[in-house]
Every structure is written in C-alpha cells, then in structure tokens.
Amino acid sequence: MEWIPWALSILLLIFIFTGQVVHLHQKQRLEQQRRKEQLEIAEIQTEMNAIQKELHHERDITELIQKYMAEGLLILDDSDKIQMANRTAVAQLHIPEENWNDKSIFILTENAEFLDALRQSKIKQQSKVHALLKIDGKYIRARINRVEMGGIFGTIVLLVDVTYNVKAEKMRQEFTANVSHELKTPLTTIKGFGEMFGSGMITQKNDVQKYGAMIERESERLLFLINDIIRLSEIEEHSDLLDTQVELRTSAQSALQILDPVIQRNQIQIQLEGSCLLLRSNESYIRELFVNLIDNAIKYNNPGGTVHISISRAEQQAKIVITDNGIGIPLHAQSRIFERFYRVDKSRSKQRGGTGLGLSIVKHIVDYHNGVISLRSELGHGTEITILLPIQP
Known part of the structure; x- marks a missing residue:
C-alpha cells in the first residue's frame, strides 16, 4: 500500500495544475472580454463624438443661415412669445432685442398690419395668411403659418422684401396705361379726320390742306412714339454691342x-x-444720348436761351455735362424725370411735343455702359445733367 501516498500526491499535483490552467483560461477570457468592452466603448465614444460634431455643424449652419439670410424668419410659441428671430426680422419689425422671453410679439412690435395678419392666422380656417406690409417705404410679403406638433401650437413667419417686384409691376402697369393713352390720342385724331375725308365733309382746298397737315403731324407723332418704344426695348435687351471707339465731341x-x-x-x-x-x-x-439731352434742353428752355455742353475726362471716366437756363424742374418731380412717359406738366408737354421716352432712353444707355447719371435743377433757373461713363483701356 506504499503506492497510495504517491498516487495521492500525483492526484494533488494534477488538481493543482488543472486549477491553474482553469484560472489562467478564465483570466485570459476576462482579459479578452475587457478588451472587447474597451473597443466597444471606444467605438461608442467615436460615434458620440461624430454625432456631437455633426450636431455642432448643423447648429452652426442653422445659425449662419438665420444670421445672413435675406428674408426675415420669426418663430413664435402658442403665447406669441419669440422662440427664434433672425436679425432681418428684428430689423424689419423694429423689435427690441431685450426681454424676448417675457413679452408677446404684440407688445414687441407696433406694426398694425403685421399684427392684424397674425390675428387672422389664429382663426382655424385661416391658418395660413399672406399679407403685403409697407414698412419704412419697403414692401414686405409676410407669410404666416400656424403649425401644430404633438399638441403644441406655434407660428412660423417668413418676411420677404418684394419692393423691387411691386415697383416693377407698378411701372409695367403705368407703362401699359401710358402707351395706350399715347397711341390712342394720335390714332383718334387720324381716324376722325379720315372719316371726315371719307364722308365728303372736307372738300374745300384750304380745309383739305389744313386737316391733311394735322393727319400728317399726328402720323409723325405716332411713328416717333413707336420708334422710341422699339428703340427702348432694343437698348434694354442689349442687342447692340459696345465694341466701337466713339469720339464724344464728334457725336455731340x-x-x-x-x-x-x-x-x-x-x-x-x-x-x-x-x-x-x-x-x-x-x-x-x-x-441718341446727345440728341435726347440737347433736345430736352432746347424744348424746355426760353426763346433766346442758352445750352452749354461740356465733355471732359475725370480720371477713368468720361464726363458729359449739359446745362440750360430754361424753365427748370420742380423738386418733387426730379426723382421721376427718367421714368418712361413721365411728364412734369402734361399740358405744356403736349405743346412742346416729344414722346416722353427721351430721358428714359438716355438712362438706359447710361446703365448699359455701367455709368451714372445725375440731375441738378431749380425751378425757373434751368437744369444741369451730368453723366459719367467708364473709359475702358
């Protein structure tokens, strides 16, 4: 039985070795698990960093859009308190920048038209309201949308400056009305006298000459008007290129x-x-520029008056100044003098002739050259028109 202690010793050694192997295996497994968890944590942290970076990026873009967008943007809660307003909206509605959280928009702005439109948006049937506001001489289109999300109500307001569009539409309407009037007047005269000739009412030689001359004069007026309209359209379309060396004094x-x-x-x-x-x-x-300017200086002058034409160089610009000592232009009309068909005194303009498009043609020619035209006038003391045209090397 002497082998029993020896066998027990061997079994004990085997048990100890097996335990160490198991412990080592568990330790390796735990180490692998720890490394795996560390990798997972690192991946999660990377994803979180990427999401955070993306959120910061989106926030920066949103702030950039809000700050520099040309349209006004306003977001109100259900109590009409401002949740967000960009600087365009603040400037358009004259909103003070303090205490937004405590005050309703109805207290922060005094624009009655805007507040009326805002009240309309609260009516269920009119959750979307469009209104044209006039603020500081500008036309602002307000688009007001009443929105609901998860039972929470709010209002989104977009303010768009449409001043150019409104004025352009008014100019188009005025142009159409003026063209119709200017065409109708000579055509009515020509038609009336034509009917008189056709019916045999005009038979005397003197009458034939008199009314025939009137028809000829009205026909010329009609032809000049049509030619000016066509010419103005051609200049607006830039159908002729600026590719010729022109000597200004020779043109004058x-x-x-x-x-x-x-x-x-x-x-x-x-x-x-x-x-x-x-x-x-x-x-x-x-x-054409010289003809129209000089013609106007003559027409609205006094008999025996003076017209002075000066051509000079001002650095990299050609300077043309045309001065007369005529009847002058009243102050209230000076800002509109270059508009199509605009006449300071319609009764006097009919006596002096012209189509009412001459100065508009001049303005378009100057604009096509990227030049500048300015006017200085005093009623009863004459007018001075200055034109600056860039000289290309």
Missing part, C-alpha cells in the same frame, strides 16, 4: 446738326467745349 456735333432746325426755330445759343475723348461704345447710342 452730329447731334447738333440733326437738331439744327429746332435750334434755329427757338433761337437757342449752343456752346460746345471739350477735347477729343474716345469711348468704347456704340456710335448710335452716344448720338
């Missing part, structure tokens, strides 16, 4: 030759000064 002299009969008839003294100055332009445009 050419315009004076065209207007010589009018100059002689009104006994106007013309003074032209200026040296040779070349401009990359279009010869017909520059000639």
